[in-house]
Amino acid sequence: xxxxxxxxxxxxxxxxxxxxxxxxxxxxxxxxxxxxxxxxxxxxxxxxxxxxxxxxxxxxxxxxxxxxxxxxxxxxxxxxxxxxxxxxxxxxxxxxxxxxxxxxxxxxxxxxxxxxxxxxxxxxxxxxxxxxxxxxxxxxxxxxxxxxxxxxxxxxxxxxxxxxxxxxxxxxxxxxxxxxxxxxxxxxxxxxxxxxxxxxxxxxxxxxxxxxxxxxxxxxxxxxxxxxxxxxxxxxxxxxxxxxxxxxxxxxxxxxxxxxxxxxxxxxxxxxxxxxxxxxxxxxxxxxxxxxxxxxxxxxxxxxxxxxxxxxxxxxxxxxxxxxxxxxxxxxxxxxxxxxxxxxxxxxxxxxxxxxxx
Amino acid sequence: xxxxxxxxxxxxxxxxxxxxxxxxxxxxxxxxxxxxxxxxxxxxxxxxxxxxxxxxxxxxxxxxxxxxxxxxxxxxxxxxxxxxxxxxxxxxxxxxxxxxxxxxxxxxxxxxxxxxxxxxxxxxxxxxxxxxxxxxxxxxxxxxxxxxxxxxxxxxxxxxxxxxxxxxxxxxxxxxxxxxxxxxxxxxxxxxxxxxxxxxxxxxxxxxxxxxxxxxxxxxxxxxxxxxxxxxxxxxxxxxxxxxxxxxxxxxxxxxxxxxxxxxxxxxxxxxxxxxxxxxxxxxxxxxxxxxxxxxxxxxxxxxxxxxxxxxxxxxxxxxxxxxxxxxxxxxxxxxxxxxxxxxxxxxxxxxxxxxxxxxxxxxxxxxxxxxxxxxxxxxxxxxxxxxxxxxxxxxxxxxxxxxxxxxxxxxxxxxxxxxxxxxxxxxxxxxxxxxxxxxxxxxxxxxxxxxxxxxxxxxxxxxxxxxxxxxxxxxxxxxxxxxxxxxxxxxxxxxxxxxxxxxx
Numbered sequence: 001x002x003x004x005x006x007x008x009x010x011x012x013x014x015x016x017x018x019x020x021x022x023x024x025x026x027x028x029x030x031x032x033x034x035x036x037x038x039x040x041x042x043x044x045x046x047x048x049x050x051x052x053x054x055x056x057x058x059x060x061x062x063x064x065x066x067x068x069x070x071x072x073x074x075x076x077x078x079x080x081x082x083x084x085x086x087x088x089x090x091x092x093x094x095x096x097x098x099x100x101x102x103x104x105x106x107x108x109x110x111x112x113x114x115x116x117x118x119x120x121x122x123x124x125x126x127x128x129x130x131x132x133x134x135x136x137x138x139x140x141x142x143x144x145x146x147x148x149x150x151x152x153x154x155x156x157x158x159x160x161x162x163x164x165x166x167x168x169x170x171x172x173x174x175x176x177x178x179x180x181x182x183x184x185x186x187x188x189x190x191x192x193x194x195x196x197x198x199x200x201x202x203x204x205x206x207x208x209x210x211x212x213x214x215x216x217x218x219x220x221x222x223x224x225x226x227x228x229x230x231x232x233x234x235x236x237x238x239x240x241x242x243x244x245x246x247x248x249x250x251x252x253x254x255x256x257x258x259x260x261x262x263x264x265x266x267x268x269x270x271x272x273x274x275x276x277x278x279x280x281x282x283x284x285x286x287x288x289x290x291x292x293x294x295x296x297x298x299x300x301x302x303x304x305x306x307x308x309x310x311x312x313x314x315x316x317x318x319x320x321x322x323x324x325x326x327x328x329x330x331x332x333x334x335x336x337x338x339x340x341x342x343x344x345x346x347x348x349x350x351x352x353x354x355x356x357x358x
Numbered sequence: 359x360x361x362x363x364x365x366x367x368x369x370x371x372x373x374x375x376x377x378x379x380x381x382x383x384x385x386x387x388x389x390x391x392x393x394x395x396x397x398x399x400x401x402x403x404x405x406x407x408x409x410x411x412x413x414x415x416x417x418x419x420x421x422x423x424x425x426x427x428x429x430x431x432x433x434x435x436x437x438x439x440x441x442x443x444x445x446x447x448x449x450x451x452x453x454x455x456x457x458x459x460x461x462x463x464x465x466x467x468x469x470x471x472x473x474x475x476x477x478x479x480x481x482x483x484x485x486x487x488x489x490x491x492x493x494x495x496x497x498x499x500x501x502x503x504x505x506x507x508x509x510x511x512x513x514x515x516x517x518x519x520x521x522x523x524x525x526x527x528x529x530x531x532x533x534x535x536x537x538x539x540x541x542x543x544x545x546x547x548x549x550x551x552x553x554x555x556x557x558x559x560x561x562x563x564x565x566x567x568x569x570x571x572x573x574x575x576x577x578x579x580x581x582x583x584x585x586x587x588x589x590x591x592x593x594x595x596x597x598x599x600x601x602x603x604x605x606x607x608x609x610x611x612x613x614x615x616x617x618x619x620x621x622x623x624x625x626x627x628x629x630x631x632x633x634x635x636x637x638x639x640x641x642x643x644x645x646x647x648x649x650x651x652x653x654x655x656x657x658x659x660x661x662x663x664x665x666x667x668x669x670x671x672x673x674x675x676x677x678x679x680x681x682x683x684x685x686x687x688x689x690x691x692x693x694x695x696x697x698x699x700x701x702x703x704x705x706x707x708x709x710x711x712x713x714x715x716x717x718x719x720x721x722x723x724x725x726x727x728x729x730x731x732x733x734x735x736x737x738x739x740x741x742x743x744x745x746x747x748x749x750x751x752x753x754x755x756x757x758x759x760x761x762x763x764x765x766x767x768x769x770x771x772x773x774x775x776x777x778x779x780x781x782x783x784x785x786x787x788x789x790x791x792x793x794x795x796x797x798x799x800x801x802x803x804x805x806x807x808x809x810x811x812x813x814x815x816x817x818x819x820x821x822x823x824x825x826x827x828x829x830x831x832x833x834x835x836x837x838x839x840x841x842x843x844x845x846x847x848x849x850x851x852x853x854x855x856x857x858x859x860x861x862x863x
Binding site for chain 1: 433443448468
């Protein structure tokens with residue numbers, strides 16, 4: 001028996017996740033160093049979670065379909081549609097908080113079912129189908145209600161304003177008044193979902209099958225995996241998460257609006273990629289999704305805090321995304337199937353360059 | 359010796375649009391035997407296997423396993439029924455770990471127990487002597503190890519039937535030996551093995567029985583011991599073949615004094631090949647010999663600048679030139695038929711015609727497209743010349759068998775009328791008949807004054823076609839052999855390290 005020595009190398013998924021995590025930490029440290037006033041406060045950190053919960057949830061869904069080798073650009077539209085539907089429903093007088101949650105989830109699942117079916121079983125390009133889904137959701141949104149709609153139902157307002165107050169971790173504002181740390185419900189939903197989904201992707205049969213499908217769907221089929229069902233399930237999960245994100249959105253802002261969550265699909269794709277998920281499928285770590293989203297948001301916060309033109313936010317996001325994609329490409333290529341040996345310069349001794357092959 | 363029949367296929371027929379892939383084929387596999395499935399490319403071996411494993415649905419016929427009639431609708435069903443398959447192209451997922459690749463898609467559990475899976479994987483890898491760690495990502499393993507992992511997976515599923523579709527085409531000799539040991543071990547456990555290969559020697563080394571297919575029909579089933587190799591070839595081709603052994607490059611080397619068509623000094627590339635000198639004269643056929651990974655392909659890729667050239671100087675017809683990109687090499691009259699037909703050669707979705715004119719079109723420039731009529735004329739000419747079997751010039755190349763695809767790529771280069779043609783493994787994975795045709799063609803080209811560099815894993819084939827062999831080991835040139843009386847043993851001796859020249863500069 002030839003034994004194989006050597007330290008375990010990180011998988012691509014974990015390596016890209018580590019890179020994302022390190023960059024986020026560095027970025028946040030930088031932010032704390034430049035603007036200690038705001039970024040040193042725990043409140044700022046938790047607000048990133050609370051206020052951007054919908055985006056983080058969508059990023060998780062997006063990562064899941066991307067790991068399976070697909071894409072879903074309807075998520076922003078569906079989220080917007082859900083907020084408006086919930087708002088109209090809650091204001092109609094006949095609705096209560098619980099049934100609106102079910103409504104939200106139902107809309108998300110409906111989109112997931114339809115798109116998943118068309119993509120997985122009829123084998124239509126996911127980009128086209130979900131683009132159609134996005135138009136459909138946007139159209140439905142404006143059809144249902146055009147004007148901003150504030151939800152005034154007492155039960156809902158209570159939920160909207162509910163927060164976990166931790167006096168111990170509070171801080172003083174500029175005027176010197178003590179403000180206790182408050183965490184919105186959205187942040188808890190995010191944490192719970194991220195943990196649940198990370199477990200799903202790492203330990204469940206569905207999760208592992210999805211990685212296989214994304215890595216090489218032909219091989220996955222040959223390995224006895226039900227490729228169609230696995231893809232279908234991934235879109236279903238993504239759709240459900242859009243529904244949840246929609247409810248969390250309206251729970252954060254308290255109003256239905258035509259512009260709600262518009263453009264979130266692209267932000268979610270960007271966050272996913274920054275979080276180490278590869279567009280080509282099969283590579284990604286679910287824990288990277290919140291990290292990716294938070295990295296993107298921190299940059300935007302930094303630029304906002306600097307008080308410069310907000311156009312810079314978009315430019316910075318674009319550059320960041322570009323850097324990450326290049327980085328991923330380089331990392332994966334350098335590690336790809338023995339090519340590392342080829343990348344070595346030719347003046348290295350012969351014995352070493354052949355060590356990797358046969 | 360068991361003689362119990364485990365798999366029986368009777369009257370299997372399968373047609374694709376325009377092609378009759380299988381017609382009334384019978385196949386019988388017994389417990390504990392290695393049964394070779396032989397035939398030229400396009401004879402229907404792959405189709406038969408895919409019908410066996412449920413990838414394709416059969417049009418007619420009956421399949422029984424252990425006496426029960428079965429009808430697989432997917433590879434998964436076949437797998438659950440004890441039919442394990444290892445394909446030529448490794449059908450594992452590169453982004454998963456070794457252990458996952460062995461266990462994914464099996465069992466009904468909703469969750470993965472990583473500890474147990476890795477433990478099981480370790481035991482399995484050790485019992486089959488496979489040098490891999492279960493937690494390693496598959497893409498970090500060599501092709502051979504990946505192949506063995508695919509086999510380990512099939513073995514662990516306690517398959518009654520193991521189908522190996524060209525398992526040896528990417529393995530070197532040592533690995534092939536280990537694979538054969540594994541096959542014998544499985545055989546002794548009572549597994550019925552279907553073995554598809556193009557290497558005739560390997561068939562005789564492990565097989566008990568041979569079933570021969572030709573043009574989608576059954577030629578016959580024979581005991582390996584009662585079918586001499588030459589007869590097997592004759593049966594595969596459907597004709598008596600005296601001229602297989604007859605091919606031989608008997609031409610003396612052209613005058614040394616002439617200026618070489620191509621000459622390189624100290625050439626090296628980013629692919630990691632040691633600087634080497636190389637020259638070829640008009641009408642000469644030479645070849646790079648060596649084991650897989652010895653740098654044969656890297657050397658010719660450096661000549662053609664398919665990899666980034668990092669050093670050395672090049673002269674074409676005595677004139678010093680710089681070749682930095684393949685297009686420059688093409689314009690200097692160099693053609694290169696790549697080793698990886700699927701990846702670097704064919705454009706799968708394009709038609710045979712478009713594949714043929716591609717190289718010439720590139721040289722002419724895309725702003726001067728050929729007329730349809732002219733393209734048709736080119737395609738027709740070369741389809742006739744090379745005897746390419748295709749329904750029409752408009753057929754997508756992916757619909758052709760491997761041998762015919764290779765001929766199309768060859769046609770692509772011949773159309774550019776190269777002075778110097780590099781053929782990297784032109785005969786790999788294609789049938790004996792086409793191999794012979796290609797060998798003959800190479801010699802004919804040489805007679806017409808084309809210089810050819812010919813690379814093949816089969817030394818015998820190179821001895822037949824080449825007048826000079828450049829032997830490589832560990833990415834550097836270790837010897838040059840030229841002698842009409844050269845035997846396979848002589849070459850093997852140099853490859854294995856008969857140390858003519860130590861490997862350093």
